[in-house]
Amino acid sequence: MKEILELKDISAGYEQTTVLQGVNLTIRENDFVGIIGPNGGGKTTLLKVILGLIKPFSGKIIYHTSKQSLFGYLPQNSKFDARFPISVKEVVLSGLMSEKGIFHSYTKADRGKVDEILEKYGMLRYKNRPIGELSGGQMQRVFLCRAIISSPKILILDEPSTYVDSNFEIEFYSLLKELNEKMSIVMVSHDLGTICSYVKTIACVNGGLHYHESNLITPEQLKLYNCPIELISHGTVPHRVLLDHDKAIEN
Numbered sequence: 560m561k562e563i564l565e566l567k568d569i570s571a572g573y574e575q576t577t578v579l580q581g582v583n584l585t586i587r588e589n590d591f592v593g594i595i596g597p598n599g600g601g602k603t604t605l606l607k608v609i610l611g612l613i614k615p616f617s618g619k620i621i622y623h624t625s626k627q628s629l630f631g632y633l634p635q636n637s638k639f640d641a642r643f644p645i646s647v648k649e650v651v652l653s654g655l656m657s658e659k660g661i662f663h664s665y666t667k668a669d670r671g672k673v674d675e676i677l678e679k680y681g682m683l684r685y686k687n688r689p690i691g692e693l694s695g696g697q698m699q700r701v702f703l704c705r706a707i708i709s710s711p712k713i714l715i716l717d718e719p720s721t722y723v724d725s726n727f728e729i730e731f732y733s734l735l736k737e738l739n740e741k742m743s744i745v746m747v748s749h750d751l752g753t754i755c756s757y758v759k760t761i762a763c764v765n766g767g768l769h770y771h772e773s774n775l776i777t778p779e780q781l782k783l784y785n786c787p788i789e790l791i792s793h794g795t796v797p798h799r800v801l802l803d804h805d806k807a808i809e810n
């Protein structure tokens with residue numbers, strides 16, 4: 560598959576703190592990379608580096624394509640302050656801002672695009688509603704529309720299913736599967752069940768980055784990288800098991 564961008568020996572962090580060191584990662588067309596790792600391991604920092612929101616202390620980012628419409632981003636906790644006076648259609652339109660610049664005016668074609676995407680994702684009837692009046696799942700759908708309206712080459716998602724119920728979660732991931740035919744996806748998730756079911760490859764981030772060319776997670780990986788465990792068990796009574804590392808590895 561054709562490469563889109565490469566991180567080469569990246570070291571990055573904030574002021575005096577180095578969070579990531581020696582990070583190498585290549586994102587190719589149609590990739591679906593799941594990023595896992597413990598709290599504070601640097602997953603969001605890695606996304607910020609990829610998005611160009613923070614500049615690495617050292618290392619290189621190589622772009623194999625134009626930066627035009629390169630990224631769509633669905634940030635963590637897309638829950639909105641209900642008092643913020645912005646409508647659904649304005650939220651989705653703002654996804655075109657990076658393409659058009661801040662001092663822009665939206666065209667009729669842009670507004671048509673918004674209607675089209677809201678229709679596709681079942682949200683057209685809410686287009687004039689203040690975003691704060693939607694449910695968590697509806698909001699997530701609107702923010703997904705915002706992230707993909709510019710047809711980005713890479714869609715970046717930070718814990719996308721935090722506020723959604725399991726029905727919407729299944730629907731959401733099937734939307735992602737469809738989108739993955741047109742764009743690469745990089746997704747942070749603590750839910751290893753989700754990771755194993757949907758992603759193609761896994762990057763484990765804990766200060767460094769370990770890349771796995773498959774979506775299988777082995778006990779050895781968990782032990783080595785000190786990753787959190789959240790397993791879904793399919794027994795007679797469906798339940799979710801939360802264990803710490805050592806215990807899970809023993810089992």
Ligand SMILES: Nc1ncnc2c1ncn2[C@@H]1O[C@H](COP(=O)(O)OP(=O)(O)OP(=O)(O)O)[C@@H](O)[C@H]1O
Nearest residue numbers: 573574576578596597598599600601602603604605
């Ligand atoms: N803006 C910031 N300024 C200073 N330090 C920060 C900043 N953002 C994050 N950090 C620190 O960088 C480290 C990595 O944070 P990051 O958010 O990348 O981790 P994460 O793996 O995404 O964690 P989580 O799973 O809890 O979301 C943490 O120790 C955090 O406190």
